[in-house]
Amino acid sequence: MAQKNRYGFVIDVARCIDCRACLVACRVENEVSLPHTRIWVKDQGLRGTFPDLAREFVPYNCMHCEHPPCIEVCTSGATFKDPDNGLVLVDQEACIGCGLCVEACPYDARYLDPTRGVVDKCTGCVHRVERGEEPACVATCLGGARMFGDFNDPTSEVSQALARATQVRQLVTDEVDPDPNIYYLNGDVMQTGLLPRPPRYTTAETLWRGVAIPAVIAGITLSFLGQAVAFTKQLIEGEQEFEE
Template identity: 45%
Template structure:
């Protein structure tokens, strides 16, 4: 248990770099590349997730529940909460910033067109998934993802990632990470339903919402409320306090394992 706890909680690093603030509206019109036709899922829906960082306390309940629900190998994660110690440049005062990370289920996912067997594809409801029966484990999609959200599952030898717990959504349940979030920081829903909680929150906070790496043109559908603008791009950070290691004793790193 101590090993598992260290692997799940040891994500603390120190921030030193900045990035530009880009409003949500700037990614709304991002175009599609040459993607194969979408299949499966409800074409009437478009799922997205809003993460309210003002409510995230870094408890890692989402990380643990996802790990259990999806049976990911030790040291590999479909979602994590990176914890950063941020030093004020003027005063030197230190604060902690929490940043939940997962697949962004982009409208223009770069992981899809690079798959030589179309094992990675986008459902009609926008969720990006992997057909493990077709995947050959080439890891092209792992390298193509700008969010470090994919890994090769050492048990199945195929690509693995967050799926918004599509198997739960399809039967009317919430994803494990959403259901277990003690602060209610993760909100998932249908963006095409104007009455859904996520649609109402986007309307209310549109000018405050940010996405990760908007310059990549992927049109990510994980939105952050309360984001420090310096985290929009991958921060220049270094591990601190804990060395996080996998079962082989190799350092996992400060973001996703196996990256």
């Protein structure tokens, strides 16, 4: 079933002043435990040539990718893409804290919370979005750098911002392109420190993907076939007894 909406962020790098209000708002709204954070801001240093110099800051968080590697490796099914809004979420009741998704995320945008033993990350403040409100980071952005909305809606703020923009970037490479739902305007964001890395797959994860999952599927299939054969045999024997 196709998802109804495609929610994500547009960030105007030229308007970010590194005030970190988004980090504080996110921590308070979502009760993020110290020393962790769901949002990071990378200081790109000075950009331009004298005298036209400017300091550049690039905020980032979970990219809520269209093709998220974290979902592929989740052994418990805790990480999923919401079919209504397209946000990548974690069911922390189902999360077993294996950490495989943390290694698989090419943006290092999720972490394992040792106090609770579960994975945590940006949720796009889905609880606020469902009430028709903006994510806390967007609502408190002093410079107006952050925007949030439905890319499938041409009248949304994010769609309008992309339509007006002269420079739009996604943090992708030729090798790694999960189609992230954060778009950047007016910034030199294509830097090594921001671009996605190839997903890291541990030995355990490789075994899970290559051996355990096929084995489980094969086991379920064989079990089903065995039950089907036994049921068919019972039907035949029952018919024979009835005829006698």
